[in-house]
Amino acid sequence: MLGFITGTYFYKLHYLNKTIASNTSVANQTSIVTNTQADNALDAGDVTFISANASGIKISPDCKLNFKTLYMVCGHTIETSEKVSSELVNLDEDTFKVRYPDWQVQNFSSGEIDLYKEVDDYCRQHYMLMDSDGYIGIYDLDKDDKVVGLNRMTDIPTEYLTETDLLNLQQGIKVCTDANLNRTLEDFQ
Numbered sequence: 001m002l003g004f005i006t007g008t009y010f011y012k013l014h015y016l017n018k019t020i021a022s023n024t025s026v027a028n029q030t031s032i033v034t035n036t037q038a039d040n041a042l043d044a045g046d047v048t049f050i051s052a053n054a055s056g057i058k059i060s061p062d063c064k065l066n067f068k069t070l071y072m073v074c075g076h077t078i079e080t081s082e083k084v085s086s087e088l089v090n091l092d093e094d095t096f097k098v099r100y101p102d103w104q105v106q107n108f109s110s111g112e113i114d115l116y117k118e119v120d121d122y123c124r125q126h127y128m129l130m131d132s133d134g135y136i137g138i139y140d141l142d143k144d145d146k147v148v149g150l151n152r153m154t155d156i157p158t159e160y161l162t163e164t165d166l167l168n169l170q171q172g173i174k175v176c177t178d179a180n181l182n183r184t185l186e187d188f189q
């Protein structure tokens with residue numbers, strides 16, 4: 001008898017908990033939906049604001065273009081900058097975007113434009129430094145770190161380098177990105 005009562009009690013408790021749980025989840029869902037709607041409303045407002053704003057900004061003659069490319073295969077990000085060419089001067093954001101369809105415009109101001117893209121490739125700035133006839137040679141590597149050929153010779157002689165540097169150069173020193181290459185070469189000079 002006691003067992004039956006306890007059983008019923010627990011069943012009721014379980015049922016009650018379930019009811020509470022389902023009510024809570026409904027309540028949560030409702031509030032999530034409400035939030036999403038609020039976000040959408042906010043987004044729509046932002047978009048209107050941005051496009052209204054963008055139409056007023058024009059590229060100045062001394063504007064700087066910053067290109068940032070993420071190479072998916074090796075994970076390196078390569079950044080370059082250049083001054084705008086004269087035919088881009090006075091363009092607004094929408095017209096500019098038509099000229100650079102592959103790029104994501106992350107920032108557009110009259111003095112500076114930040115562009116970004118992701119490429120399914122390696123950055124082609126993978127090098128191997130090796131001793132070649134007493135000088136440091138820069139060799140190109142493919143995406144699998146295989147030497148594909150001489151990029152260029154430097155005028156840095158290897159005869160004054162430390163024992164460790166020489167040993168490393170005999171095995172080949174792998175350097176990625178031009179920025180790191182320049183830093184490494186400066187260390188050897």
Ligand SMILES: [Zn+2]
Binds near residue numbers: 076123176
């Ligand atoms: Zn790379």
